Amino acid sequence: MTKESASTTRFGLIGTGRITRRLVADIQSTSGCEVTAVASRTMERAQWCASQYAIAEAVQGYENLLSRDDVDAVYLSLPPSLHRQWCVAAAEAGKSILCEKPLAMNSAEVAQINDACRQHGVRWLDATGWLHHPRTAAFADLIRGGRLGTVRHISVAISFFEPFQSGEHRLQRELGGGCVLDLGWYACGVARFAFGKPCRDVMATAVYRGDVPIRCTAVLRFDDDLSATISCGYDTATRKWFEIAGSDASLICDDFSRPWPDKPARCWIHDASGKVDQLDFEGHQEIRMIETLIGEDDLASLHAQAIDTQAMVDAINRSLETSSAQEPTSCI
Numbered sequence: 089m090t091k092e093s094a095s096t097t098r099f100g101l102i103g104t105g106r107i108t109r110r111l112v113a114d115i116q117s118t119s120g121c122e123v124t125a126v127a128s129r130t131m132e133r134a135q136w137c138a139s140q141y142a143i144a145e146a147v148q149g150y151e152n153l154l155s156r157d158d159v160d161a162v163y164l165s166l167p168p169s170l171h172r173q174w175c176v177a178a179a180e181a182g183k184s185i186l187c188e189k190p191l192a193m194n195s196a197e198v199a200q201i202n203d204a205c206r207q208h209g210v211r212w213l214d215a216t217g218w219l220h221h222p223r224t225a226a227f228a229d230l231i232r233g234g235r236l237g238t239v240r241h242i243s244v245a246i247s248f249f250e251p252f253q254s255g256e257h258r259l260q261r262e263l264g265g266g267c268v269l270d271l272g273w274y275a276c277g278v279a280r281f282a283f284g285k286p287c288r289d290v291m292a293t294a295v296y297r298g299d300v301p302i303r304c305t306a307v308l309r310f311d312d313d314l315s316a317t318i319s320c321g322y323d324t325a326t327r328k329w330f331e332i333a334g335s336d337a338s339l340i341c342d343d344f345s346r347p348w349p350d351k352p353a354r355c356w357i358h359d360a361s362g363k364v365d366q367l368d369f370e371g372h373q374e375i376r377m378i379e380t381l382i383g384e385d386d387l388a389s390l391h392a393q394a395i396d397t398q399a400m401v402d403a404i405n406r407s408l409e410t411s412s413a414q415e416p417t418s419c420i
């Protein structure tokens with residue numbers, strides 16, 4: 089069946105890792121979507137994944153999935169260093185793309201992905217789920233509608249205490265490891281989203297394991313005297329909160345990257361009088377993200393968000409490279 093004669097978007101999965109195994113259920117639950125094939129580096133792994141999730145076709149080799157006629161879109165969840173190569177190949181094969189975050193290793197790679205998709209008329213999204221939760225649009229209304237007064241400063245913290253096993257890509261620099269690409273992506277994204285503009289400059293410091301940053305702290309400055317501080321890492325317990333501080337009130341969310349499924353609402357407005365309003369939102373961010381990819385809405389603002397976020401991550405990485413050469417101010 090060709091795509092033209094079908095009302096269904098047929099997804100192929102590239103990679104069979106932890107997040108794929110969660111997203112597959114979300115794709116299968118999204119109206120108008122099905123998962124027709126899964127590709128792995130090994131046939132054994134592809135067959136295991138296919139049988140586990142009732143996927144019709146197991147494919148060895150990612151390129152063999154891209155040449156299939158029964159695949160209209162791909163969900164790509166590989167280590168970051170492989171995102172550019174397979175996004176560009178997917179674009180050349182005419183497949184819509186949902187690519188895991190971070191979109192790429194750096195802004196030059198993002199530009200290659202964006203150019204390839206534009207050239208081949210392919211829709212793409214980075215799989216930054218929180219941007220698609222209905223509460224994110226409500227946050228934007230609160231910020232732009234003036235409920236917080238003038239927004240001036242943002243704090244973001246995102247971390248988890250490492251459950252790493254041997255071979256973990258997050259600890260391998262050449263695969264795009266380290267908390268800056270992995271988690272700084274989310275934190276930078278909050279600041280970009282809330283201020284609605286690119287960052288001007290950053291100062292960052294990190295703690296390393298081997299050659300990858302495992303805890304990073306950064307100060308980000310934007311035009312008009314706006315600022316943000318971010319903290320991300322693998323050696324503190326789970327944190328996924330932000331505070332968006334305005335002249336009249338602060339918006340706080342302590343599960344922004346993905347709401348806890350089994351916990352009460354965790355968003356509040358704290359105002360200057362000490363009053364606290366709790367905000368309650370329903371919605372499934374991953375399903376809305378998939379609906380956005382397969383829909384027809386213009387994706388330009390989401391692309392700008394991803395492009396600016398990658399530029400911020402790049403700047404943090406550059407700052408880390410040069411910070412050892414700078415003399416910090418002594419406390420003594």
Ligand SMILES: NC(=O)C1=CN([C@@H]2O[C@H](COP(=O)(O)OP(=O)(O)OC[C@H]3O[C@@H](n4cnc5c(N)ncnc54)[C@H](OP(=O)(O)O)[C@@H]3O)[C@@H](O)[C@H]2O)C=CC1
Nearest residue numbers: 103104105106107108128129133165166167168188189190
């Ligand atoms: N949006 C979210 O909430 C989350 C996003 N992520 C993102 O998803 C991506 C994948 O992360 P995650 O699922 O944790 O990773 P995993 O290590 O669990 O899986 C990665 C998959 O990539 C494939 N792969 C291809 N080449 C390599 C290689 N050289 N080393 C390791 N794996 C390789 C493997 O699939 P195969 O062997 O089948 O070919 C593997 O299963 C990352 O970009 C990460 O940041 C991760 C978790 C949550």
Ligand SMILES: O=C1CO[C@H](CO)[C@@H](O)[C@@H]1O
Nearest residue numbers: 189247248270271326345
């Ligand atoms: O994107 C992600 C979401 O958070 C996870 C930890 O909870 C990370 O491992 C992951 O890369």
